[in-house]
Amino acid sequence: MTTDLDPRLEDAARRRLTRLLDAIDVGPAPVTPRATADPARSIDPSGPFDPFDPIDPSGPIDPFGASAPGVPSEPGDATVAAGAARHPTVLDLGTFPARRRAPLRRRAVVGVAAAVAFVLGVAAAVALQPDGGGTPPGREPDTSVDAGDVPRLVPDRLPEGIEPFEAAELPLPADRLDYGRTDVTVYADTAGTLDLGVIVVADETVGMGGTETTVRGGPGRTGTSSEANDIGIPEVPGGFEWVSWSESVDVEVTLASRSLPAEDLAALAESAEVDGTTVRLPDLPAGLTEQGVLEGMPFGGASYVPGAADGWYDTYYRPISPTPGVTLENPMAQVATFHDPDGRAAAAIRWMVDARFAPLPVRDGDAWVAETSTVDDQRTVTVVWEEAPGVIAVVQAAEIGIDEVLDLVEGLAPAAG
């Protein structure tokens, strides 16, 4: 059903907008851009920002890790077997391995430091290093914080040309979410052979590509990862399939999976029960249980953070584009730490960036590292680790090489109060 529009208002809007936009001063057209005139946008892997081949099995990160392709351990489930056949190891959302404990001497020092900080009542807000991060704020990572006490991590060095752009505190204020918000719920089976992501975007339209289809009696779209628009899931080796529909004017729902085919997703969509931004799936395939939830992620935000959690969210960038700040052209890195006591937000993030990536030792523990590319051909590196019990850290970088990103991660330390 469409809403009736007032013809007089429509005519007035046509006249007024035409006058307004035609009054915008536009200079003469410059030289016609040619496809060969923009080599910087090429995705040639020999380009300046690609020191690491993400699918090279001999590289430092094995995308399949220890979970070699094999027969699913859950018996008697044809769906599981089909999923395994499609994509052998789609998910590894297990809990983080226990962190290596710091030596007693360091723990004592850190404990004293924490006590001093407590006595002084250190304020949470800390300015970024004004010289671009040049002064080391202390190299020892503080692993002694309580779950509810989220450290803010600042780098003691930045990749060449990268400078601080913005510091923000979580939870995000409401005006940071006025471009829409995204909730992501991830389901998986214990064997790691099946996965399903439910992505709900509110107050914004997704504008998915793909092909038209009918979902829940109305128009919907379906496609593969390379046909998805900016729903926050980058394109990864193997890709994913998705089905999307508008549940209402302000709510769009996407079901995405790296193991379930589009027809299964369509069937799940048909039986979904949607109430506002809450989606219930009564016909989930056997064995799938909820593994991760990321709520209130700012739609279009360049990094993955739960908008309502306590934490920090700092942005660094390399100014290349005439437009300052976070643009598609400017390489950037974002460092977030947030309270995630059950690891559910971290699990959702790990599914989003690439469920198959393997742990890599960084910062005295194991981190999860993924290198992916978005539908905009941006190469991104995401590093996720447990900085302290109940505190997750995420570094996400675009168009910055993985070596530089890992170097930045190693140089992070809690900001001094």
Added chain:
Amino acid sequence: MKPSMGDAGGEADAVDELFRARWGPSVRLATALTGDPSVAEELVQEAFLEVSRRWEEVDNPAGFLRTVLVNRCRNHRRRLGVGRRHQPPPPRLTVEDPDLDETWQLLAALPERRRAALVLRYYEDLPIADIAALLGCRPGAVASLLHRGLADLRKVLSDDD
């Protein structure tokens, strides 16, 4: 008829012709969608580049150009999402007429989708079905966006009655 790869000179001329004809309207459209004329020019250049890359595959270059441009404008705003509020304000538009300036202020303050629907409908003269395809939503949603957008602009539009 659209020149093909086999007619390289003709294709180049056609791209040039499209560029000359659509540069101004495209920059104006992108300015309305992003609020920033300098960003608009950058995005229009990128959109033209995409059109010239895929000239062989595209039946309707002008329509494809608009689709690419609208998507780039939307993606640009999304990427700005969190950070944009801490950037310097974009350059003000050169709109001397106070009435038009008031219209611009109201238009620029609208939520992105509402503004896009209004501009695509009443400046680009696109049918609702095409706008729905561009914005990736149902036609009913576009009608709702237009309804709310017209209500937002009612203050200035009523002067035209």
